[in-house]
Amino acid sequence: MRLGPIDLYKTLPATNCGDCGQPSCLAFATQVVGYGHEVTECPHLEEAKIQKIEQVLMRQREKGVYLKKENHKITRDHLKEKIKNHNFKAISTGLKVGYSVEDGVEALKIPYFGRVVTMRHTGIVRDNVEEFDPWDEVLLYNYIFFSGSKPLRGIWVGLENFPNSLPKRAALEEGCQRRINQVFAGAPRELEEACRKLDGIPVADGHSADLAYRFQPLPKMPLLLLFWDEDREEGFDAQSKILFDEYALEYLDLEGLTFVAEKLAQNLISIKTKKEELNV
Ligand code: SF4
Structure with a gap:
């Protein structure tokens, strides 16, 4: 439909x-x-x-x-131009992506949500396996464009800890955290199953949440999902929170951070929806 x-x-x-x-x-x-x-x-x-x-x-x-893809295309084409002169070999180590030369053509191999995307100086190589959301392309070009190399801090922070993040906080809440709360309220085991299917790793220590999973959508872009299930007797609704590494802005802008978190939510919800469709 x-x-x-x-x-x-x-x-x-x-x-x-x-x-x-x-x-x-x-x-x-x-x-x-x-x-x-x-x-x-x-x-x-x-x-x-x-x-x-x-x-x-x-x-x-x-x-x-x-x-409407016009805006995406403009941003994507702009970034595509920007990475044309990047030194792929030099940035590959800092970004933790693969580097190869095939038939004299340089390429980066970028692990992204469980698949490996090949990027050349001419752009992303389409593998015909799966269509890209145009925003995925924007995100991947951004990751290469930023060419971060600073080691991650290893300290988890919310989006609110980053400067000028106020306009993006509502988007993160609406497009990501609220959707997870709605879909997985009362179903923490299903959320756990979806997390594992997305190669999430349970994080046991340091958090009061009912469930804490670490994800690695991009090599230098870890995300931590915290989830507190609803408690109907006590009148508490389900809550969730996505945390980023304190140095995440070395690798993506605020828009990118919000998108990658929304993508995670989308993927988790898709797993549950597909399972329900199969059970119908
Ligand atoms: S708030 Fe809802 S009802 Fe009012 S104009 Fe917007 S869409 Fe229509």
């Missing part, structure tokens, strides 16, 4: 009240479907409806369906 702007519009209250910051419900639907705005920005939708819409949107966004 695909959800286009008109399909989404039909599920909205159609009052054009403007509480979402858009002039009309149709404008809002267009922003959500085409430009990645969150459906939760409309405060007049029931939770059950939000969850259904988010599940469909998540699947089609993964495939880039309906997303």
Whole structure:
């Protein structure tokens, strides 16, 4: 099932009240479907409806369906140009990525969410195995463009610890932590199963969370997911938090950090959704 702007519009209250910051419900639907705005920005939708819409949107966004790619393309092409003169051999060690020369052509091999992406000076080599979300490409070019080499600090911090992160905190909460809370509330074992499928490593010490998993979406970009399950008797909702290494900004900008955390959430939720579909 695909959800286009008109399909989404039909599920909205159609009052054009403007509480979402858009002039009309149709404008809002267009922003959500085409430009990645969150459906939760409309405060007049029931939770059950939000969850259904988010599940469909998540699947089609993964495939880039309906997303207006112009902005992504501009950013991607800009970064692609920028890395053309990078010294791949010199930066490969600091980024902890592979370096090879095949038929006289230099390439970097970048482990990324369980796959290995080949990047040449001319751009990412498409392996025809899986379509890339355009934002994945932006992220990967950014990682190479930053060419970080500073050793990670080994200290976990929240996004709020980074300078000028205020505008991105809401995106992280809405696009990542809140979605994990909604989907995995009361289902910590399912979250654990999904974490393991994504090669997450349990972290036992130093955290009060019910569940703590470390992930390595990019070689120098570890993430720590903390999850506290709901306690209905005590009236506590599920909570989660994504932490980054204190030196993460050496490797990606704030946009990249938010995206990589959202991608992690998407992947975890996809695993649960696919399992449920198989069980139907
Ligand atoms: S807040 Fe909801 S109901 Fe109001 S204009 Fe936006 S989408 Fe329509």
